[in-house]
Amino acid sequence: MSASQPVLRVNNLEVTYYTDLGRAKALDSVSFSLKAGQKLGMVGESGSGKSTLALAMMRMIKPPGRIEGGEVIVGDTDLMSLNDEGMRAARLDKIAYIPQGAMNSLNPVMRIGAQMMDAVKSHVRGERGSAIEDRCTAALRSVDLDPGVFRMYAHELSGGMKQRVCIAIGILLRPSVIIADEPTSALDVVTQRQVMETINRVQAEINAAVILIGHDMGLMAQAVDQVAVMYAGRLVEMSSVREMFTDPKHPYSQALISSLPNLDTKGVFRGIPGLAPSLLRLPSGCAFHPRCPHGHEGLQRSVRPEPVTLPGGRMVACHLYNEDGHRHE
Numbered sequence: 278m279s280a281s282q283p284v285l286r287v288n289n290l291e292v293t294y295y296t297d298l299g300r301a302k303a304l305d306s307v308s309f310s311l312k313a314g315q316k317l318g319m320v321g322e323s324g325s326g327k328s329t330l331a332l333a334m335m336r337m338i339k340p341p342g343r344i345e346g347g348e349v350i351v352g353d354t355d356l357m358s359l360n361d362e363g364m365r366a367a368r369l370d371k372i373a374y375i376p377q378g379a380m381n382s383l384n385p386v387m388r389i390g391a392q393m394m395d396a397v398k399s400h401v402r403g404e405r406g407s408a409i410e411d412r413c414t415a416a417l418r419s420v421d422l423d424p425g426v427f428r429m430y431a432h433e434l435s436g437g438m439k440q441r442v443c444i445a446i447g448i449l450l451r452p453s454v455i456i457a458d459e460p461t462s463a464l465d466v467v468t469q470r471q472v473m474e475t476i477n478r479v480q481a482e483i484n485a486a487v488i489l490i491g492h493d494m495g496l497m498a499q500a501v502d503q504v505a506v507m508y509a510g511r512l513v514e515m516s517s518v519r520e521m522f523t524d525p526k527h528p529y530s531q532a533l534i535s536s537l538p539n540l541d542t543k544g545v546f547r548g549i550p551g552l553a554p555s556l557l558r559l560p561s562g563c564a565f566h567p568r569c570p571h572g573h574e575g576l577q578r579s580v581r582p583e584p585v586t587l588p589g590g591r592m593v594a595c596h597l598y599n600e601d602g603h604r605h606e
């Protein structure tokens with residue numbers, strides 16, 4: 278595959294949760310692509326669908342949720358078309374997922390090394406034990422951990438070290454895509470930065486495409502090249518990190534960026550007016566229209582905006598921009 282070809286293509290991914298209160302469409306036709314070595318930050322308010330996107334890409338959505346359509350193509354394999362055995366093999370090998378709170382799910386009564394060996398053995402057949410151990414200690418070294426951690430238990434490690442172990446497990450088979458859900462929450466700021474640097478370094482080493490899910494836009498700004506903004510189950514904007522921070526296009530992205538504290542607005546926190554909508558009762562038309570300063574036209578209230586590509590390649594789904602990518606005046 279040529280370097281300019283995307284290594285990951287997500288096309289029209291759809292997930293619905295069938296709850297007692299009704300159907301909640303948690304992912305609505307989400308599409309994007311990433312090239313090898315690209316880092317994407319996925320942001321949006323709580324409940325916007327970020328974790329659902331990660332779980333759907335791994336085919337780990339559990340009832341009452343259901344993947345209702347779409348493709349997740351890694352290299353030239355559509356993960357959605359694999360049988361269960363094929364998908365099990367693809368996890369960790371083609372696509373790795375470091376879930377929210379991963380560091381707390383390490384097994385307390387198994388040595389770290391045994392957990393790492395198990396992960397490899399479930400994928401690689403016929404590799405000698407010593408070769409697998411070498412692979413594990415190399416992964417520990419590449420996340421800046423002493424190979425001695427191989428013989429330790431989770432309780433002997435700090436939070437940052439446990440998170441590094443989870444990253445090491447994620448890269449054991451050198452996957453082409455790594456998804457990390459809130460990898461630095463629950464860590465202090467110094468450790469957060471170190472873990473981010475570790476992710477950056479191992480990602481560069483194996484040239485994987487990385488998706489970082491998170492709330493902290495400041496941390497994201499330093500760690501990723503692209504930012505995708507989700508709102509009520511839809512991707513509303515995807516831009517380079519520089520464009521997103523200096524010239525956000527979607528009114529929701531604009532509100533997210535201007536709600537960040539900076540030195541000029543020291544001490545003054547500007548929130549986004551209104552509440553994130555319930556997926557069970559989404560507003561008609563553009564789901565953001567009740568909170569949008571431009572949301573009072575008939576179009577915004579009645580027609581769902583489709584994604585358009587603006588000159589330069591960034592994507593936005595908003596009625597303010599037409600199919601040619603120019604702003605409506």
Ligand SMILES: Nc1ncnc2c1ncn2[C@@H]1O[C@H](COP(=O)(O)OP(=O)(O)OP(=O)(O)O)[C@@H](O)[C@H]1O
Pocket residue numbers: 294295296301303321322323324325326327328329330340341342556
């Ligand atoms: N098991 C479930 N049953 C019903 N609805 C669910 C279930 N899991 C998630 N949802 C709904 O799907 C939507 C998306 O949830 P998701 O966890 O993906 O959001 P998120 O953006 O990752 O939020 P956070 O930032 O808080 O982790 C939410 O509105 C949530 O209520």
